[in-house]
Amino acid sequence: MLLHLDPRSSTPIWEQIIHQIKELILKKILLPGDKLASVRELSSSLVINPNTVSKAYQELERQGIIETLRGKGTFVAECIVPKADEQKVEALKQSLKQLVIEALYLGIDRTEFIKMAEHYLDELGGST
Amino acid sequence: MLLHLDPRSSTPIWEQIIHQIKELILKKILLPGDKLASVRELSSSLVINPNTVSKAYQELERQGIIETLRGKGTFVAECIVPKADEQKVEALKQSLKQLVIEALYLGIDRTEFIKMAEHYLDELGGST
DNA sequence: TAAGTGTACTGCATACAATAATACACTTAT
DNA sequence: ATAAGTGTATTATTGTATGCAGTACACTTA
Numbered sequence: 001m002l003l004h005l006d007p008r009s010s011t012p013i014w015e016q017i018i019h020q021i022k023e024l025i026l027k028k029i030l031l032p033g034d035k036l037a038s039v040r041e042l043s044s045s046l047v048i049n050p051n052t053v054s055k056a057y058q059e060l061e062r063q064g065i066i067e068t069l070r071g072k073g074t075f076v077a078e079c080i081v082p083k084a085d086e087q088k089v090e091a092l093k094q095s096l097k098q099l100v101i102e103a104l105y106l107g108i109d110r111t112e113f114i115k116m117a118e119h120y121l122d123e124l125g126g127s128t
Numbered sequence: 129m130l131l132h133l134d135p136r137s138s139t140p141i142w143e144q145i146i147h148q149i150k151e152l153i154l155k156k157i158l159l160p161g162d163k164l165a166s167v168r169e170l171s172s173s174l175v176i177n178p179n180t181v182s183k184a185y186q187e188l189e190r191q192g193i194i195e196t197l198r199g200k201g202t203f204v205a206e207c208i209v210p211k212a213d214e215q216k217v218e219a220l221k222q223s224l225k226q227l228v229i230e231a232l233y234l235g236i237d238r239t240e241f242i243k244m245a246e247h248y249l250d251e252l253g254g255s256t
Numbered sequence: 257t258a259a260g261t262g263t264a265c266t267g268c269a270t271a272c273a274a275t276a277a278t279a280c281a282c283t284t285a286t
Numbered sequence: 287a288t289a290a291g292t293g294t295a296t297t298a299t300t301g302t303a304t305g306c307a308g309t310a311c312a313c314t315t316a
Contacts, residue, residue, distance in 0.1 A: 012273060022229050038292060049275050054294070063233075071283030071292045082235030092230055093244060099223055100248040101150050105191075106217055107210030110249045116221060117245050120228040121238045140304060167262060177306050182263070199261045199314030 001037045005046060013048055017056035022065065025076060026124045036066065036074045129165045133174055141176055145184035150193065153204060154252045164194065164202045 003020045005013055024030040036042075039057065043050040057074055060066045068074040103113050131148045133141055152158040164170075167185065171178040185202055188194045196202040231241050 014273085019226055019229065022233065023225075026229060026232060039294090040291080050293095051276090051295095052274065055273095057293080065233075068293065069283085070281070070294080073283095073292060080233075082233060084235055088230075088234055089236070092227065092234060092236075095227055096244055097151075097248045097252075098147055099220065099227060100245065100252055101147065101154060102216075102220055104154060104252060105150065105193075105208075105210060106220060107212055108217070108220070110246075113249060114242065114245060116224055117228065117242060118238075120225045121241060124225075124228055124232060142304090166260075168260080178262095179264095179307095180305065183305095185262080196262065197314085198263080198312070201261060201314095 001042065003042075003046065005048070013052050014056040014059070017042075017053065018060055021056075021060060023124070025065065028125070030076050032076050032078045034076045036076070038073055129170065131170075131174065133176070141180050142184040142187070145170075145181065146188055149184075149188060151252070153193065156253070158204050160204050160206045162204045164204070166201055 001024075003017060005016050007013070009016065021030070021036070030036075036057070037045070039050050039053045043053045046053075057066065057068065061068055061074075064080050065077055066074050067077045100113065108116075129152075131145060133144050135141070137144065139147075149158070149164070158164075164185070165173070167178050167181045171181045174181075185194065185196060189196055189202075192208050193205055194202050195205045228241065236244075
């Protein structure tokens with residue numbers, strides 16, 4: 001589990017952990033049933049507080065992405081059937097809109113933006 | 129200037145103001161030279177503190193999107209030539225990557241995501 | 257002169273992130 | 287049984303960011 005944290009980022013550490021674990025799962029580097037590093041292991045290797053790792057794991061479990069067994073550890077859950085949470089989809093659309101606005105102000109044109117999106121969709125298995 | 133704020137959002141009010149003004153400019157609803165509502169006007173109509181509006185205007189001016197003349201008011205600047213700020217482009221790519229991850233976990237597939245992106249690019253004049 | 261601009265500053269309340277230091281409940285291996 | 291390793295819970299503390307309140311200043315226009 002090689003995670004790269006940026007302490008100077010404005011996004012909280014526990015969110016960075018969530019993002020990267022999700023990415024590893026989408027890329028099939030972490031497979032269903034795989035054991036994650038323990039709270040104390042990960043917190044020690046990242047030199048952060050155990051509570052911060054615990055918070056990330058709890059949120060991932062709340063989303064059904066990992067499962068935790070007391071005394072045994074935390075594991076990648078089976079492939080989840082994504083439920084169309086209309087509220088979250090709407091929030092994602094707003095984020096996408098903001099991203100498009102920022103891109104246009106950075107001089108990124110339509111084709112370039114689409115190309116970037118396709119790149120990440122391919123990288124993360126968006127067509128599987 | 130019809131702005132819609134969400135006090136319960138986690139994104140700061142001053143950022144929400146920035147986002148919406150940028151959107152109005154991209155949509156050509158606000159044109160170069162147009163006068164924006166004054167700090168006190170806008171803060172009064174939105175029922176927020178004048179300092180919050182001032183912070184939004186200052187950031188917009190720092191980005192070269194509006195111009196402010198003391199005692200006269202703030203105005204939409206001339207069309208800016210977007211400079212390819214490599215650092216900001218890189219940050220935007222990371223945000224896009226996160227957005228793709230979230231979308232996939234929400235069950236949004238490749239074609240649907242691309243369709244959403246194209247919609248906003250069209251709406252905001254990404255091909256002009 | 258008066259009213260309307262943007263700006264600057266202090267203080268205050270609130271919320272969140274992150275840490276520190278413990279303690280608890282459970283599982284596994286010895 | 288015991289010890290070590292799991293996740294979890296609690297309390298306290300620190301730092302940072304947001305937002306508001308209040309006030310004051312400098313400038314432009316009528």
